[in-house]
Amino acid sequence: MNPGIDARLTRISTDGRYLIVPMDHGITMGAVKGLKDIESTIDAVTAGGADAVLTQKGIAPRVHPNKNGAGYVVHVNASTTIGPDENDKRMTGTVRDAVRAGADAVSMHLNVGSTYEPKQIEDLATLTTEAADLGIPVLAMAYARGPGVDESDPEALGHAVRLAEELGADVVKTGYSGDGDSFTHVTESTRLPVVIAGGSKGTDRETVEMVRGAMDGGAAGVSMGRSIFQHDDPGAIARAVSAVVHDDAGVEEALQQGGFAGGE
Ligand SMILES: CC(=O)[C@@H](O)[C@H](O)C[C@H](N)C(=O)O
Ligand SMILES: O=CC(=O)COP(=O)(O)O
Numbered sequence: 001m002n003p004g005i006d007a008r009l010t011r012i013s014t015d016g017r018y019l020i021v022p023m024d025h026g027i028t029m030g031a032v033k034g035l036k037d038i039e040s041t042i043d044a045v046t047a048g049g050a051d052a053v054l055t056q057k058g059i060a061p062r063v064h065p066n067k068n069g070a071g072y073v074v075h076v077n078a079s080t081t082i083g084p085d086e087n088d089k090r091m092t093g094t095v096r097d098a099v100r101a102g103a104d105a106v107s108m109h110l111n112v113g114s115t116y117e118p119k120q121i122e123d124l125a126t127l128t129t130e131a132a133d134l135g136i137p138v139l140a141m142a143y144a145r146g147p148g149v150d151e152s153d154p155e156a157l158g159h160a161v162r163l164a165e166e167l168g169a170d171v172v173k174t175g176y177s178g179d180g181d182s183f184t185h186v187t188e189s190t191r192l193p194v195v196i197a198g199g200s201k202g203t204d205r206e207t208v209e210m211v212r213g214a215m216d217g218g219a220a221g222v223s224m225g226r227s228i229f230q231h232d233d234p235g236a237i238a239r240a241v242s243a244v245v246h247d248d249a250g251v252e253e254a255l256q257q258g259g260f261a262g263g264e
Pocket of ligand 1: 028029078079109225
């Protein structure tokens with residue numbers, strides 16, 4: 001039992017459900033749509049129902065004045081799409097850096113199945129030890145990713161989320177397997193709350209259907225970046241996703257909440 005972790009988890013979730021909007025993609029992809037004026041995007045998504053936003057530590061001063069009381073997660077590893085290998089995520093900060101930046105939790109990305117997996121396992125094990133000392137929750141972003149790995153295979157995703165629990169994470173994010181039935185295998189592979197990544201942006205309906213499917217498969221929410229921050233109206237799509245995550249809305253009702261009724 002770690003009361004600091006328990007208390008801080010409530011700052012990045014609502015009643016055990018998580019709507020986290022990661023915006024750390026500025027390192028990976030550059031200042032893509034939605035990230036140039038990150039202040040406005042943070043204001044819109046948190047007003048729209050996001051429980052927490054997530055960035056690298058250097059962006060912290062641009063986060064705090066704009067997050068409307070939502071939680072804050074600092075991400076502590078990175079790579080770029082133009083570097084030698086995007087799967088080779090290297091540490092960019094410590095738990096102490098994150099605390100200094102005002103974080104309620106830390107997160108790190110692992111590519112389970114990649115050449116870099118052994119080092120990333122070590123990095124996550126160190127992070128969970130340091131974070132537990134300070135009562136800071138760890139969100140492990142455990143992807144199934146690497147040569148010959150099927151990124152939506154429920155077996156591989158189940159293995160990735162279990163690895164995160166075995167290494168002491170508190171919440172785990174992974175890819176979506178494509179339907180609620182197969183995702184049940186993933187969520188049943190761990191006792192941790194499982195949240196899904198969104199991947200590249202789809203239509204409003206695709207986004208909401210994916211979230212509904214994951215929740216039906218036992219997910220505790222989403223850590224959804226591009227589908228929300230690259231939307232023309234990030235606040236509206238956050239409202240639609242929040243309707244599913246927090247209010248158990250169906251697809252049509254959620255689209256209506258976002259103001260997208262009858263749309264794609
Ligand atoms: C772009 C991707 O494929 C995602 O996995 C991101 O890398 C996830 C993360 N937010 C990042 O930008 O590193
Ligand atoms: O940190 C990144 C994520 O959690 C997922 O980002 P995406 O853009 O929804 O794949």
